[in-house]
Amino acid sequence: MNWLVELVLFILLLTTAVLALSVRDLLAAAAAATAFTFTMALLFVSMGAIDVGFTEAVVGAGIVGVYFIAAVFQTSRRTRD
Amino acid sequence: MIEFLHSYYAYWAIILLLVIGLYGMLVKTNLMKKVIGMIIFQNAIILLFVAAAFKWDATVPVLDPAYPSEDPVNYLNPLPHTLMLTAIVVGVAIVGVAFALLIAIYRNYGTLEEPVLMERMRSE
Amino acid sequence: MLLLFTGLLVYATIHLPARGDPEAPMHRKENVVGDPVAGAYFIGNAYRDAATPNMVTVILADYRSVDTLGEVIVVFTAGVCCLLILRRRMYD
Amino acid sequence: MPLTETYSSSLPFWAVAVSLLAVPAILWSARKPNLREFWTLLAAAIKFGLVLALLPGAKEGRVAEFVLLEIAEGIELSLRADAFGMFFALIASGLWILTSFYSIGYMRGHHEKKQTRYFASFAVSLSATIGIAFSGNLLTFIIFYELLTLATYPLVIHSENREAIRAGRQYLAYALTAGLLMVAGAAWIYGTTGTLDFTPGGILEEGMLSAGGMRILFFMLMIGVGVKGGIMPLHSWLPNAMVAPTPVSALLHAVAVVKSGVFGVVRMAGFVFGPDVMAAYDLNTILAVFAGFTIIVASVIALRQENLKRRLAYSTVAHLSYIAMGAALLNSEGFTGGMLHISTHATMKITLFFCAGAIIVHAHKENVSDLDGLGRAMPWTFAAFTIGAMGLTGVPPVNGFLSKWFLCLGSIEAGQWLVLGVFLVSGLLNAAYLFPVVYRGFFRSSDKFRKLGEASPFMVVPLCATAVLSVVFCLFPNLFFGLFDLATAAVEGIMKAS
Amino acid sequence: MEAWVHLAVAILLPAFFGALVAVIFPARWRNAPWVTAVITSGLAFAASVAGLVYTASRGEVRYYLGGWEPPMGIELVMDPLSAFFCAVVTGMAFFVFIHGKTVVPRETPGKEAAFYSTALLLVGGLLGIVLTGDLFNLYVFLEISSLAGYALVAIGDRRAPFSAFRYLILGTIGASFYLLGVAFIAMETGSFNMGDVARVVPALGDSAPATVGLILIVFGIGLKMALFPMHGWLSDAYTYATSTSTAIIAPIGTKVAAYVLLRGCFYMFDPDFVREGIPLTTIIGYLGAVGIIWGSVLAIAQSDLKRMLAFSSVSQVGYIALGVGLASPLGMIGAVLHTLNHAVMKACLFLVNTNILSRFGHTDIRRFDRTFRIRMPWTMAAFTLAAISMIGLPPTAGFFSKWYLVLGSWENANYVFLGVILVSSLLNVVYFFRVLEKIYLRTDGEPYDEKNEREDAAVEREESPASMLFPTVFLAASLLVLGLANAFIVTYFIRPMIPSGL
Amino acid sequence: MTNPSESVIIVVVSRALARLIQLFGIYVIIHGHYSPGGGFQGGALLAAGVLLLRMTEGGRASQSEVSTEAAIPLAAVGALIFAGAGLVTLAFGGHYMDYGAVPVPGVEEPVVRYYGILLVEFGIGLAVMTALVAIFDDMVAPDPYGNAVDAAGDRAGTPPKL
Known part of the structure; x- marks a missing residue:
């Protein structure tokens, strides 16, 4: 059971990673990256690392997400690749 | 064989993530995408540590009277967890500085596309 | 180059101890040459040493507090760095 | 002959250091020429x-040694005043006095610029030269050798025009490459034998290296010293460096630099490789071939030079190889002749350069063909020149005869008739390129110089002094501080040990 | 417990406390950050020198932070090797900080506190890398120093942020590779403590993950060290940063990476294994050799002094890598000695660069002329001495590290390295004498005449202020001292640090 | 990003939410001994609360929370609390960061460590919060040099090149 959750999370992780790198809209990429970090946090928790998962969720997804959006707003949203 | 896959597939998924992240950092030309690649890369390494700390049939490393603490088999290894806390924060710090640099670059050159940037730098 | 990197890592991982194996070097009580291994020690002694049930907290702030000090300083560094890069003056 | 013994003394160190210590004083008194030259x-x-x-100690075979400090692990910065080093140091320091006087006259007479830099570099060069003479081991030798390169660089580029700078670059390129090869060679020797101390009879012994290795090592070290020693085909910096002021040419190309080079050749032959090894691996033949080639070819080139200083420069190239040839003969007469030639050539060539300098400063002539009749205006100068020319040719009352005599003896002793031939032919060539100058000066009449008197006494006195020295030295070889005894003592040391 | 044991932590702490305190001062105390930086780095320097002497006479110090013995806690290891590197790092920092008194307020106006804080963090991070005995702790300090380095590189001209960003990406790859390598080693040995790892690895026999871990560490650190072909970030980063930033990063940044290389290859792992099992050191050595030539050739092609010095750094790092690649005592002596020498030389040269920049506003070699010598005689004398040392002429320090490397190359019968060292010296001659000619000589081809003399006499002396001049000249003079005292340094400080397996 | 939001609802709700987040943050710091959490997580939550205010109320109005200028010195103070705790232990003759070396009468060593950890966690929390806020403030601040270049590569304020 547990490993099934893990597998799903891994697949989600890979999907969001590829998505974050391939999307042309940087804001969407930021969202995908945040989703990636959040999935990562879930994965940590499923592996029993609750502290790490919590930190990843707060710091990784929260703060980095905000920074990401701030940075995108300060620069440009479009990208060529 | 299934046993083997079961034991190791997480590592390979992590390697895949590492490669994706490295690809993003090295091949993508948009600087923001490079930062995303960096995030993926760092998180994959963190995941590797966390995966290494994993033990079957063990509980989270918070002392629970139900499990005797004398036998390490009962608890997950807390050491990599602690280290990864540090690594996450370090990662955030790097990403923060990277964004600051991106903003500075954008102010100076008005673009984050590496080829355009190189061209504008050369034309100075 | 990426392929080389992948090959190297796969080569290393298939020789690693299986994931979740409680007998992996990292989880054992003693290593090959008979020295204690940190992980098992932490599990066994964290509460005794600092009266705190959360082992991660104990390691974070006591056993390996210098790591954490370094980590705080990293965050501080990042703050000062952003200031240095983006702000014109420290104080207006 | 007493056995050599060493005693500790700081005298060699002070002998090296004194001119270095003068440098700050010279720089400090840049605005006061008299004080500076004082x-x-x-x-x-x-x-x-x-x-x-x-x-006195050196004559009795007692070697003053001074170890300054350990300069690299296992190797000391040691100064040893052995007989051979003393011989060279005596010549260099003695002639420095004369050159200093002459420099003052020349630099002031020629209104040269940047005299402070000139005198400072000069002082450093002398330090380095004495350091080379007193070096107790190969690494110390290299250190002073490189120092000499650096110190003479400002002298070569002194006039700062295009050709001077080009000559300076060439000089650096040659000398530094040479230095590097020596460093590599020294490392090799150190790796093989574990020591770099100069030992009479050689550090290396037969069988320590393969024949090929020994030859490569020999080439490395010989290229190292040969560049400064002007052995062909490494000589080409030397004539180009003639753009320097004449006292520099005199000192550089008669005493300090080039003599350091050939001094190094003899050091390498006698104290690093040793006659036995040289003979065993045919190294002497290699050296002799290059030296003989240089003697003949350089003399022929000198014949074709119109510029007086360049002619003298090529003559220097040729005569330096006499010394190398002496070392290549590997017998005591050969070594003695080579060593003596260091001193005799020094006095003679310095005389000639002083004369050339006096002519340039006073009559503003540089080319041989312009000198017609100048001898009557500047009789002392030309008389000195004649003596020098006779000496280089090997005519008896001048000291060149002495060294050549020993060299010829050595080649007969070694049964090298070809070498003897080289010496004789080159004597003729010497005459052919030097006597036309004398002839033009005294016997071609010209009205150009009727009103021109003799040059300034600052220049004439030194050049006459060196000329007289040359003659007296031949007649009484031991009169001056027992130079001859020193040379024979040094040679005996080498030959006895092997 | 002996009080001297605390030396280890006394080296590490002042820099961090200084960094934290420097930003707290109110804005009107304008000199306070500078004073803090000088005092703290001076304290750290004094402590390092004391530590150096202590370790030389009494052996290594292991300091258990938090009182926890390894592998539970983190230990600081002050052995001859780390004490030596600490002394180099703090010494250079001390002199560069003194030098910054008038330059930094001009180059980063209003942000002196942030600048000094960042620079102290850089120094502290590097000291942490050198002192720590824990692999993960090393990563943390590595990131502290890297972050500070990125920020220092990012201030400068318009192009600086981009070069800093490239540095950041490559630096993060390097650090991440390091962490990845640590992960493999830790998973295989069960410990993050270097001493433990050193004991366990031989017992494991042939362990693929540990080997791959070492390779990853070496690769990651090679990036940080700017080892050829991973040197791309260095030249731009050094060129576009402010001159004091470069002066603080260039002498010590890459050296500490070299330290990690030494630590990893010769202390943590069995040198024999590293040398022969996987020909890792050989590869490092050859990369270093290529880097020496490549850096020198590119340095010749530069027309800007700072950029030229940056490329020369690539080449000089190559020497250190070459010494590591020899994997012999002599090679190690050469590498360590060259670390010291190159740190002093590069610090001196970059300070000269700063002096020139702050006086003339440019460092374009093509626009140098002979008046420079008259305007700034002491600075130019320092430059000359440092240049001679860079070329490697005796009796300056640069010669002797090359001497040991040459000896080591002969010993290993590695003629390629030998040739590279010799050729690169000549290349150094080319690019340094080109500058020296410009500074000292008239180069328009006409002879020096009365007119020039009058012109020269009219030029006023405009030497830098004493706070800038003193460190420059002192470092230059110490090159001579280091050269003459090298045997002493080798015997007392470097010999004891050579690991027994080498 | 730092202009006040136009919707009153957003402002009011976010203010309440921010307080809630900050409260939770403090709880996380204190309760880190028993459950996941600690200085970092708590600090990051505190910072998240401030950032929320920064984004909704606007950069200026939320200065009273953590002012931009004070952020870095406060972060330094937080780190100093941490590092200073180590110095205190040094002063009592222990190793650096050895909380157990501090003799507190009537309290056992593990408990001293307990409170040592708590003190340190507060330092961490303060440092992390202020530093994260400072980074955000620097990122969203307008270009202080006023020489920004637009996307076409031209300097703002100067007429575009023809």
Whole structure:
């Protein structure tokens, strides 16, 4: 059971990673990256690392997400690749 | 064989993530995408540590009277967890500085596309 | 180059101890040459040493507090760095 | 001949250091020429005195040794005033006094610029030269050798025009490459034998290296010293460096630099490789071939030079190889001749350069064909020139005869008839390129110089002094501080040990 | 417990406390950050020198932070090797900080506190890398120093942020590779403590993950060290940063990476294994050799002094890598000695660069002329001495590290390295004498005449202020001292640090 | 990003939410001994609360929370609390960061460590919060040099090149 959750999370992780790198809209990429970090946090928790998962969720997804959006707003949203 | 896959597939998924992240950092030309690649890369390494700390049939490393603490088999290894806390924060710090640099670059050159940037730098 | 990197890592991982194996070097009580291994020690002694049930907290702030000090300083560094890069003056 | 024994003394160190210590004083008194030149002369006098003070000991075979510090792991920065080093140091420090006087006259007479830099570099060069003479091991030798390169660079580029700078670059390129090869060679020797101390009879022994390795090592070291020693085909910096002021040419190309080079050749032959090894691996033949080639070809080139200083420069190239040839003969006469030639050539060539300098400063002539009749205007200068020319040719009353005599003896002793031939032919060539100058000066009449008198006494006195020295030295080889005895003592050391 | 044991932590702490305190001062105390930086780095320097002497006479110090013995806690290891590197790092920092008194307020106006804080963090991070005995702790300090380095590189001209960003990406790859390598080693040995790892690895026999871990560490650190072909970030980063930033990063940044290389290859792992099992050191050595030539050739092609010095750094790092690649005592002596020498030389040269920049406003070699010598005689004398040392002429320090490397190359019968060292010296001659000629000589081809003399006499001396001049000249003079005292340094400080397996 | 939001609802709700987040943050710091959490997580939550205010109320109005200028010195103070705790232990003759070396009468060593950890966690929390806020403030601040270049590569304020 547990490993099934893990597998799903891994697949989600890979999907969001590829998505974050391939999307042309940087804001969407930021969202995908945040989703990636959040999935990562879930994965940590499923592996029993609750502290790490919590930190990843707060710091990784929260703060980095905000920074990401701030940075995108300060620069440009479009990208060529 | 299934046993083997079961034991190791997480590592390979992590390697895949590492490669994706490295690809993003090295091949993508948009600087923001490079930062995303960096995030993926760092998180994959963190995941590797966390995966290494994993033990079957063990509980989270918070002392629970139900499990005797004398036998390490009962608890997950807390050491990599602690280290990864540090690594996450370090990662955030790097990403923060990277964004600051991106903003500075954008102010100076008005673009984050590496080829355009190189061209504008050369034309100075 | 990426392929080389992948090959190297796969080569290393298939020789690693299986994931979740409680007998992996990292989880054992003693290593090959008979020295204690940190992980098992932490599990066994964290509460005794600092009266705190959360082992991660104990390691974070006591056993390996210098790591954490370094980590705080990293965050501080990042703050000062952003200031240095983006702000014109420290104080207006 | 007493056995050599060493005693500790700081005299060699002070002999090296005194002119270095004069440098700050010279720089400090840049605005006061008289004071500045006083420092130069003072340092020269003290230096000579210090070297003289070492002489009695050296004659008795007692070697003053001074270990400054450990310069690299296992290797000391040691100064040893052995007979051979003393011989060279005596010549260099003695002639520095004369050159200093002459420099003052020349630089002032020629209104040269940047005299402070000139005198400072000069002082450093002398330090380095004495350091080379007293070096107790190969690494110390290299250190002073590189120092000499650096110190003479400002002298070569002194006039700062295009050709001077080009000559300076060429000089650096040659000398530094040479230095590097020596460093590599020294490392090799150190790796093989574990020591770099100069030992009479050689550090290396037969069988330590393969024949090929020994030859490569020999080439590395010989290229190292040969560049400064002007052995063909490594000589080409030397004539180009003639753009320097004439006292520099005199000192560089008669005493300090080039002599350091050939001094190094003899050091390598006698104290690093040793006659036995040289003979065993045919290294002497290699050296002899290059030296003989240089003697003949350089003489022929000298014949074709129109510029007086360049002609003298090529003559220097040829004569330096006499010394190398002497070392290549590997017998005591050969070594003696080579060593003596260091001193005799020094006095003779310095005389000739002084004369050339006096002519340039006073009559503003550089080319041989312009000298017609100048001898009557400047009789002292030309008389000195004649003596020098006779000496280089090997005519008896001048000291060149002495060294050539020993060299010829050595080649007969070694049964090298070809070498003897080389010496004789080159004697003729010497005559052919030097006597036309004398002939033009005295016997071609020209009205150009009727009103021109003799040059300034600052220049004439030194050049006459060196000329007289040349003659007296031949007649009484031991009169001057027992130079001859020193040379024979040094040679005996080498031959006995092998 | 002996009080001297605390030396280890006394080296590490002042820099961090200084960094934290420097930003707290109110804005009107304008000199306070500078004073803090000088005092703290001076304290750290004094402590390092004391530590150096202590370790030389009494052996290594292991300091258990938090009182926890390894592998539970983190230990600081002050052995001859780390004490030596600490002394180099703090010494250079001390002199560069003194030098910054008038330059930094001009180059980063209003942000002196942030600048000094960042620079102290850089120094502290590097000291942490050198002192720590824990692999993960090393990563943390590595990131502290890297972050500070990125920020220092990012201030400068318009192009600086981009070069800093490239540095950041490559630096993060390097650090991440390091962490990845640590992960493999830790998973295989069960410990993050270097001493433990050193004991366990031989017992494991042939362990693929540990080997791959070492390779990853070496690769990651090679990036940080700017080892050829991973040197791309260095030249731009050094060129576009402010001159004091470069002066603080260039002498010590890459050296500490070299330290990690030494630590990893010769202390943590069995040198024999590293040398022969996987020909890792050989590869490092050859990369270093290529880097020496490549850096020198590119340095010749530069027309800007700072950029030229940056490329020369690539080449000089190559020497250190070459010494590591020899994997012999002599090679190690050469590498360590060259670390010291090159740190002093590069610090001196970059300070000269700063002096020139702050006086003339440019460092374009093509626009140098002979008046420079008259205007700034002491600075130019320092430059000359440092240049001679860079070329490697005796009796300056640069010669002797090359001497040991040459000896080591002969010993290993590695003629390629030998040739590279010799050729690169000549290349150094080319690019340094080109500058020296410009500074000292008239180069328009006409002879020096009365007119020039009058012109020269009219030029006023405009030497830098004493706070800038003193460190420059002192470092230059110490090159001579280091050269003459090298045997002493080798015997007392470097010999004891050579690991027994080498 | 730092202009006040136009919707009153957003402002009011976010203010309440921010307080809630900050409260939770403090709880996380204190309760880190028993459950996941600690200085970092708590600090990051505190910072998240401030950032929320920064984004909704606007950069200026939320200065009273953590002012931009004070952020870095406060972060330094937080780190100093941490590092200073180590110095205190040094002063009592222990190793650096050895909380157990501090003799507190009537309290056992593990408990001293307990409170040592708590003190340190507060330092961490303060440092992390202020530093994260400072980074955000620097990122969203307008270009202080006023020489920004637009996307076409031209300097703002100067007429575009023809």
